[in-house]
Amino acid sequence: MNEFIQMxxxxxxxxxxxxIAAIIMAGLLIDSITTWRRQEKTxxxxxxxxxxxxxxxxxxxxxxxxxxxxxxxxxxxxxxxxxxxxxENNEANDKIQQxxx
Amino acid sequence: MVIIxxxxxxxxxxxxxxxxxxNSDMHKFANPTRFMKIANAIFPYISIACIVSLxxxxxxxxxxxxxxxxxxxxxxxxxxxxxxxxxxxxxxxVIASASASSLIWKHPLSDIVARSSAPIGAAFTFLCLITGAxxxxxxWGTWWVWDARLTSMLILFFLYMGYMVLLNAFDDPQRxxxxxxxxxxxxxxxxxxxxxxxxxxxxxxxxASLFKMDGPSVSPQMLLPLLIMIVAFxxxxxxxxxxxxxxEFAAAKIRSLYISGALK
Numbered sequence: 001m002n003e004f005i006q007m008x009x010x011x012x013x014x015x016x017x018x019x020i021a022a023i024i025m026a027g028l029l030i031d032s033i034t035t036w037r038r039q040e041k042t043x044x045x046x047x048x049x050x051x052x053x054x055x056x057x058x059x060x061x062x063x064x065x066x067x068x069x070x071x072x073x074x075x076x077x078x079x080x081x082x083x084x085x086x087x088e089n090n091e092a093n094d095k096i097q098q099x100x101x
Numbered sequence: 102m103v104i105i106x107x108x109x110x111x112x113x114x115x116x117x118x119x120x121x122x123x124n125s126d127m128h129k130f131a132n133p134t135r136f137m138k139i140a141n142a143i144f145p146y147i148s149i150a151c152i153v154s155l156x157x158x159x160x161x162x163x164x165x166x167x168x169x170x171x172x173x174x175x176x177x178x179x180x181x182x183x184x185x186x187x188x189x190x191x192x193x194x195v196i197a198s199a200s201a202s203s204l205i206w207k208h209p210l211s212d213i214v215a216r217s218s219a220p221i222g223a224a225f226t227f228l229c230l231i232t233g234a235x236x237x238x239x240x241w242g243t244w245w246v247w248d249a250r251l252t253s254m255l256i257l258f259f260l261y262m263g264y265m266v267l268l269n270a271f272d273d274p275q276r277x278x279x280x281x282x283x284x285x286x287x288x289x290x291x292x293x294x295x296x297x298x299x300x301x302x303x304x305x306x307x308x309a310s311l312f313k314m315d316g317p318s319v320s321p322q323m324l325l326p327l328l329i330m331i332v333a334f335x336x337x338x339x340x341x342x343x344x345x346x347x348x349e350f351a352a353a354k355i356r357s358l359y360i361s362g363a364l365k
Contacts, residue, residue, distance in 0.1 A: 007174040007175075007177070008168060008173045008174040008175075009173070009239075010173060010174045010175040010177075010239055011174075013175060013236065013238060013239050014174065014175065014178055014235075016235055017181050017182070017231075017232045017235045017236070018163075018181060020228065020231055020232070021181045021232070024224050024227065025337065027224070028220070028221060028224050028341055029341065032344040032345045033344055035345070035348045036344050036345065036347045036348035036351070038348075039349075039351035039352045039355065040348070040351045042351070042355055043351045043354055043355050047358070
């Protein structure tokens with residue numbers, strides 16, 4: 001066993017090589033997955049916001065988005081999106097939202 | 102939690118959006134969407150094949166391959182070092198091809214392939230340099246020499262770094278695409294230098310024994326684990342590429358949501 005770890009005297013160089021390879025590859029994998037999940041979550045939240053705005057504008061003239069604020073957005077970690085959500089009635093909204101959603 | 106703000110500083114008018122080639126709606130994603138559909142369909146097979154080949158490859162590399170008659174057991178570093186070098190160069194070629202197609206056809210898919218590949222390539226170049234140092238110390242008596250092969254590999258690493266810095270240097274991510282693509286294409290000069298450096302200049306680095314005109318000159322007992330590891334690293338790259346492209350697609354859709362004016 002000891003002989004195996006020593007690798008003919010080269011263990012000091014071989015094992016770090018494999019260890020660093022494992023760390024780098026695991027790091028890449030974790031980074032890729034977390035980035036993807038975070039973007040996906042942000043996208044879903046934004047779609048919800050866009051959707052709720054659209055419905056609101058279509059339904060009534062006096063827009064009160066604070067009321068219809070989506071609960072799951074408030075819950076999620078994208079705090080600044082939830083905060084910045086008081087959308088004034090943007091002219092472009094009507095036109096473009098139908099395309100986006 | 103990191104909060105990403107993709108809102109452009111200047112609000113664009115519709116015609117400006119079109120001029121920039123930014124997606125004002127989703128129809129331009131039609132083709133990339135089809136691509137991702139195929140990618141997602143093959144994803145489970147690629148990732149499982151990657152795990153299997155990694156396990157088999159490492160088993161052969163550590164337990165079931167002979168020590169070298171000159172280098173002893175230190176040759177086991179080769180099973181990480183050579184595949185890392187191979188994949189580092191291969192990913193650079195992918196980025197360069199994608200950059201060419203991005204400059205010529207302005208296809209959003211090629212931008213996303215290049216952008217997603219860069220960190221993977223940089224990481225494998227780094228791994229190649231580190232394992233090279235760990236192999237160089239016992240074999241050459243030094244961690245590093247400024248000879249052609251090592252230096253050109255270090256330049257590859259800097260090219261990756263420069264590419265990523267340039268790509269992310271602008272508030273509007275689209276603006277970095279062109280300068281970064283040009284850098285990637287200029288950097289292709291480095292690839293033949295890496296490949297032929299061991300033939301053109303005197304070096305401590307051993308000459309090519311795998312990718313040769315007259316076939317590999319490695320003993321079959323070492324060739325098998327080496328090839329398995331090269332396949333494993335390639336599959337690993339493909340797995341990561343698909344995951345990162347999913348993230349980039351979501352980011353692109355977020356940007357187009359903002360630019361379209363659907364959000365404040």
